[in-house]
Amino acid sequence: MTTFFREKLQERGLKVTPQRVAIYEAIVKLNNHPTAENVIEYIKVNHPNISVGTVYKVLDSLVENELLKKVKTEKDIMRYDAVLSNHHHLYCAETDRIEDYEDEKLNKLINEYFIKNKIKNFNVTDIKLQITGKFKNNKK
Amino acid sequence: MTTFFREKLQERGLKVTPQRVAIYEAIVKLNNHPTAENVIEYIKVNHPNISVGTVYKVLDSLVENELLKKVKTEKDIMRYDAVLSNHHHLYCAETDRIEDYEDEKLNKLINEYFIKNKIKNFNVTDIKLQITGKFKNNKK
């Protein structure tokens, strides 16, 4: 399951350490775009000795090495996402819940739009939609 | 110039104070989506006695009263925007520069798309594009 992760680390010249694997697994399992704190809490159960600084450093380096993505919200706490495919986010400001939203048809529509309508003075590398609203079924 | 601002404050039952006016003007003039710190620095010149807490408090209440918007980037510092119309952001991760991007045609396209393709279990209230890339002419 973490084979992909291990390979990608090595590919990047990063050592495969238990802490890195644990942090990555935590993000995958805590699948509501956890904060650093959520990760620490989750990991402490099986890795009681992991250091807070390590979690932050590992998260940073995983983002830098494109194994995780940062997710921004209205709030000032950073959150993380292990889903790397080009996707958007549904965000509920009230409950702070974030859900991934994948929509190939929409991506195509937007890409085509920007091919026809270039933004002057700007080279686009990535387009993300932040869709704010409210989930209908408020099951946690 | 700040007539709109003064009226909106009164409309909301908020007092028109020199600090509020100064902070609002600072955001408008520092038009690269300044941080609270940028605002403080800028204001200190003409209002040397303004308190840091006041700036944060005023920024918060202006956001709450829809006179400013919060903008979040990859960095964890909050930034502010006085442009209230429905617009998107061009963001350069390298230089941290943010520019407003208004595009009515694009808004229409996206709105129409979501009318035809409802997201199940989610009521959309707002859609924002975060367009990441690089500015071509690197004039500051």
Next chain:
DNA sequence: TTCCGCAAAGATAATAATTCTTATTTAGTA
């Protein structure tokens, strides 16, 4: 004008998230 009430501002302490520093440990390798 003076006094009262209250919203706002000032000063500064407190908190929360994150970063930094240094010593120690570990993974990958020869």
Next chain:
DNA sequence: TACTAAATAAGAATTATTATCTTTGCGGAA
């Protein structure tokens, strides 16, 4: 197995932000 650079642990330090408490200043009633 031993070596070395990279990674981790521990905790201090920093940074952005929020909270608390006091003081100020303005509008309206006496």
